[in-house]
Amino acid sequence: MNHFNSKSLVFYGVAITSVLILFKIVTLYGEKNLQASPVLNNSYRLTWKNNVLNCEKSAPMMLNIQQSGIYLNAALFSAGEAKPLAMSGIWKNQQMSLAGKIDQPTLCNITVPQSVKMQMQLTDKGNLQGQLIISDISQTLEFNATPEAAQVRPENSRSH
Numbered sequence: 674m675n676h677f678n679s680k681s682l683v684f685y686g687v688a689i690t691s692v693l694i695l696f697k698i699v700t701l702y703g704e705k706n707l708q709a710s711p712v713l714n715n716s717y718r719l720t721w722k723n724n725v726l727n728c729e730k731s732a733p734m735m736l737n738i739q740q741s742g743i744y745l746n747a748a749l750f751s752a753g754e755a756k757p758l759a760m761s762g763i764w765k766n767q768q769m770s771l772a773g774k775i776d777q778p779t780l781c782n783i784t785v786p787q788s789v790k791m792q793m794q795l796t797d798k799g800n801l802q803g804q805l806i807i808s809d810i811s812q813t814l815e816f817n818a819t820p821e822a823a824q825v826r827p828e829n830s831r832s833h
Contacts, residue, residue: 710743710764711795717818719749736801736818747771749791758789769793769801793818 719734737757739746743764750757760773771791793803801818 714820716821719816722815
């Protein structure tokens, strides 16, 4: 019995070569076209650009983000708040979109229930710029979000 039949060797040679070529094509495509989503900071402090709902008079708003690839979970809350506004969303085309529902009057004295959407874009400095859209309010609330670590600055920045 001859185990090295020429037809078998040609078949296995073509099969192995085809798999290697296919692997090379997929690898080149992935390196060229697929990118991991940027890593976000966990905690951001929101600064409102406009004061439609007296948000500036309340405690500062914080946005905590948990990221798993392109999928996001977030919590929007003010200092001392017992229950944050929970949202979930996704990265798509370098834009972050979050959605949630207000079930208690914690966000800028809004009456409940309301649907909330946040749309944001990551800037070069690591900040977020975006808008908060509340279902029954005609005007959007624009904001800047600064990473919480960037907020803390030492009092004496000079070296001795």
